[in-house]
Amino acid sequence: MGGFQFQFAPVFARSDVLLEGLWLTLQLSAIGISLGALLGILLAMLRGLAPGLLRWPVDAYVELVRNTPFLVQLLIIFFGLPSIGVKLTAEQAAIGAIILNLGAYSTEIVRAGIESIHRSQIEAGLSLAMTRWQVFRHVVIAPALARVWPSLSSQFVLMMLSTSVCSFISVQELSATAANVESDTFRSFEVYITVTAIYLALALAMRGLLAGIGAVLFPKGSGLGRLRAQSGR
Amino acid sequence: MIRTFSESEFLFIVASARWTLLLTVLALLLGGALGFVVALVRTSRLAPLRMLAAGWIGMIQGIPVLMLLFLSYYGLSLAGVDMPPIVAASVSMALYASAYLGEIWRGSIQSVAWQQWEASAALAMSRAQQYRYVILPQAVRIAVAPTVGFVVQLVKNTSIVSIIGVVELARAGNLVNNATFAPFKVFGTVAATYFVICWPISLLARRLEGRLHARRPG
Numbered sequence: 020m021g022g023f024q025f026q027f028a029p030v031f032a033r034s035d036v037l038l039e040g041l042w043l044t045l046q047l048s049a050i051g052i053s054l055g056a057l058l059g060i061l062l063a064m065l066r067g068l069a070p071g072l073l074r075w076p077v078d079a080y081v082e083l084v085r086n087t088p089f090l091v092q093l094l095i096i097f098f099g100l101p102s103i104g105v106k107l108t109a110e111q112a113a114i115g116a117i118i119l120n121l122g123a124y125s126t127e128i129v130r131a132g133i134e135s136i137h138r139s140q141i142e143a144g145l146s147l148a149m150t151r152w153q154v155f156r157h158v159v160i161a162p163a164l165a166r167v168w169p170s171l172s173s174q175f176v177l178m179m180l181s182t183s184v185c186s187f188i189s190v191q192e193l194s195a196t197a198a199n200v201e202s203d204t205f206r207s208f209e210v211y212i213t214v215t216a217i218y219l220a221l222a223l224a225m226r227g228l229l230a231g232i233g234a235v236l237f238p239k240g241s242g243l244g245r246l247r248a249q250s251g252r
Numbered sequence: 253m254i255r256t257f258s259e260s261e262f263l264f265i266v267a268s269a270r271w272t273l274l275l276t277v278l279a280l281l282l283g284g285a286l287g288f289v290v291a292l293v294r295t296s297r298l299a300p301l302r303m304l305a306a307g308w309i310g311m312i313q314g315i316p317v318l319m320l321l322f323l324s325y326y327g328l329s330l331a332g333v334d335m336p337p338i339v340a341a342s343v344s345m346a347l348y349a350s351a352y353l354g355e356i357w358r359g360s361i362q363s364v365a366w367q368q369w370e371a372s373a374a375l376a377m378s379r380a381q382q383y384r385y386v387i388l389p390q391a392v393r394i395a396v397a398p399t400v401g402f403v404v405q406l407v408k409n410t411s412i413v414s415i416i417g418v419v420e421l422a423r424a425g426n427l428v429n430n431a432t433f434a435p436f437k438v439f440g441t442v443a444a445t446y447f448v449i450c451w452p453i454s455l456l457a458r459r460l461e462g463r464l465h466a467r468r469p470g
């Protein structure tokens with residue numbers, strides 16, 4: 020280690036730059052995760068409603084995305100789409116890649132939740148004169164989401180952390196601004212310790228927030244809350 | 253000068269997968285060893301030790317792999333040793349794997365029925381003997397499927413080390429794309445190579461999972 024001395028002062032002096040990066044990370048995460056989750060829930064529902072027609076394309080999408088790195092998906096969108104004439108800013112490419120990536124993981128998670136609903140539940144619902152839509156909405160989708168909420172939450176946090184990869188295409192989010200501050204100050208280790216701490220705080224806050232949302236959507240004492248608690252870790 | 257995307261570029265990309273595979277294997281060996289320790293500490297009888305391991309897992313799982321990579325890269329260079337980037341890359345991947353494998357294996361150890369602990373204690377086994385002869389052999393069976401599943405995550409995340417100049421698959425794609433500017437062909441090849449590596453592992457994980465459930469009644 021020799022004479023290395025930690026100097027955080029030059030890093031903190033650039034905190035405005037880092038805060039701008041943090042703001043973009045929050046925006047990317049918020050937009051990408053809500054739309055990605057929506058896409059996933061939608062595809063899982065469609066796949067459940069019309070298995071004959073949609074099972075094959077949905078499964079192909081899920082497998083393709085889940086077996087290739089997020090970085091490569093990002094590069095294909097960022098470099099590939101403009102080469103066929105679709106103009107994109109780096110931010111738009113990043114959002115697109117996040118939605119595409121999280122959409123596949125959410126589809127898979129929600130699908131597993133839907134398939135965990137026993138057929139007898141659906142038959143019971145129909146025998147109570149519920150319409151097919153009511154059964155789907157109250158007997159299939161709601162319990163499925165309650166059951167997979169903890170897994171979805173973990174995936175959302177992972178996606179937020181993965182937004183750091185968007186710095187590869189020079190989206191000025193938190194990691195990219197960290198690199199800027201690093202090249203200004205030459206305090207590499209200090210910069211990345213600071214930014215790592217910010218990501219960690221963000222991840223912890225997000226876990227808390229998602230647990231809170233889960234508690235509101237699937238409240239304790241209800242059947243849905245019980246399903247959520249059973250699958251929670 | 254713009255080169256065309258020909259057979260030699262294609263082969264360059266596919267051949268660079270050897271670094272992706274090497275990194276994955278190194279991370280599995282190093283991270284597996286560390287992760288095994290994490291899992292044992294996480295299931296220790298001493299609460300402070302358990303909290304320490306839980307803290308490690310929670311921390312690594314709350315940090316982007318990219319940050320782990322930079323911290324390893326600059327941290328190791330602060331230690332004064334001039335090392336090739338592949339070392340920092342392997343270290344960061346191993347740290348990342350240790351937390352996830354530690355958590356997977358903790359779950360496997362804890363899902364062995366608690367009566368197994370009691371029964372083996374009643375046979376006057378030491379803690380080490382309990383692990384060696386009773387708990388771990390059962391935990392390993394439970395752990396296989398999720399561990400194989402995690403290998404897919406590991407392969408994909410090695411793409412991130414391209415930023416410190418290790419010419420693995422993703423970096424090879426970038427280099428070729430800069431020379432040919434045929435992004436769909438280039439990154440299509442890169443994606444296909446990852447897919448060819450990852451998909452069989454995913455299928456294997458799913459099959460192992462299915463088999464495990466089939467053997468356990470209820």
